[in-house]
Amino acid sequence: MSNKVMSLSIHNLSVCRSRTSFRTKFSPSMAVQIPFSSVSTEENRNLTEFKRVSSTVLMRCKVPDPWINQENTVGVLGGLSASSTLTFLEKFVWRSSRNAKESIPFIVCSDSTIKSEVSMYSALVNSKDAQIELLQLHRGIIAENLRCKRTFLEQSGARCIVMPCHVSHIWHREVSKGCSVMFLDVGDCVARELKEANLKPLEAGRKVLIGVLARDAALVANFYQEKLQSQGFEVVLPDKPTMEHMILPAIEALNKKDIEGARNLLRVAIQVLLVKAVNIIILAADELQGLLPCSDPLLKKCVDPMDSLARSTIQWAQSTKDGT
Structure with a gap:
């Protein structure tokens, strides 16, 4: 993967400090x-x-x-x-x-x-x-x-x-x-950066696949899907079982201060998309930002649209x- 792609997944020092310590979550x-x-x-x-x-x-x-x-x-x-x-x-x-x-x-x-x-x-x-x-x-x-x-x-x-x-x-x-x-x-900004990164499909004969994880797939994820498709990407959204058994429970665990439980559920949700040959995953929910530790290798496959x-x-x- 090019240096440009790597730069998209690097979380800055301020993010790595203690973002989850002061984030207010909507429950x-x-x-x-x-x-x-x-x-x-x-x-x-x-x-x-x-x-x-x-x-x-x-x-x-x-x-x-x-x-x-x-x-x-x-x-x-x-x-x-x-x-x-x-x-x-x-x-x-x-x-x-x-x-x-x-x-x-x-x-x-x-x-x-x-x-x-x-x-x-x-x-x-x-x-x-x-x-x-x-x-x-x-x-x-x-x-x-x-x-x-x-x-x-x-x-x-x-x-x-x-x-x-x-x-x-x-x-x-x-x-x-x-x-x-x-x-x-923000959708145009992240789609443009991914386009400029010159990503290559992980499977022959397919477009570059971009995953989107959000707490409201019908609203937020669809918004990003429209922007990404306009740049020629194919978008992969989590299926219903992934939402019901991983994403939403991860947010619920976070609200209950079960950080490790939330992290493990998010890791599984990311892996589910990665096995579908997704190049990059957009974390389109505030609750998911800063949840994984900065040393987690899965973060190299994720981007924060707000960056x-x-x-x-x-x-x-x-x-x-x-x-x-």
Whole structure:
């Protein structure tokens, strides 16, 4: 495998330190379960409250003048987890400060209401399919909330916006619509880097295979699948038994502080994809990042999309600063 490919799988020092020690995990088991018969009444009540909160957010997002007026200012639009936003900033700051004479200016907008909204819809029904259906049904409301935060960053002086959240990227197309500045897409970033790595198929007569592991295969994994296929890759997603007996139990074990159990389940899930001649596996879930120790050889076969997003953001900022 080329040096370029190896660079994709190397986790930086800051990631290897103790990322799992401060990561906040979203736990579906903590959501209030509501009988399906009461969904309509409860949903209407929640939507009324959400509209009240959203109107407050819209008022807050208006900024009279830019706070930062530098041409390479980055706007970071936080998603469901504040700790995931901090993890991305750690990558971004650490990588950008290694050889740069000046730090890259950035603005962060992190609002917990987006997590509350997603949690609200997830709590309305028990089944995963019904949760996904509700999220899709109300995607306009969630996208509008994110779009308001995007506008806030634009008005604050951001010249490029990034959204370091796997789930939020489900609404990237809606959120980026009408944006007056560059709005990077994490799926495009990781797909482009893999394309530039010139990977070779492990089996004759087939395309390069890229695996994707995510907690929501129907939403997040499909988002990455679309981006990868546009670059000519064939995407391999975990089958139902792998999701039910490995990925989801690994996340549950992690939530219960059973780190070793979670690691072993993740290792098995990775091996299941590797035996299918997959070249590289995208770990598209915050819970799976930093779970394996840095010395684990399986990490050489895995990439974190947020690493790609951080590199692309730095490349944009530096080229903009240099006028190239």
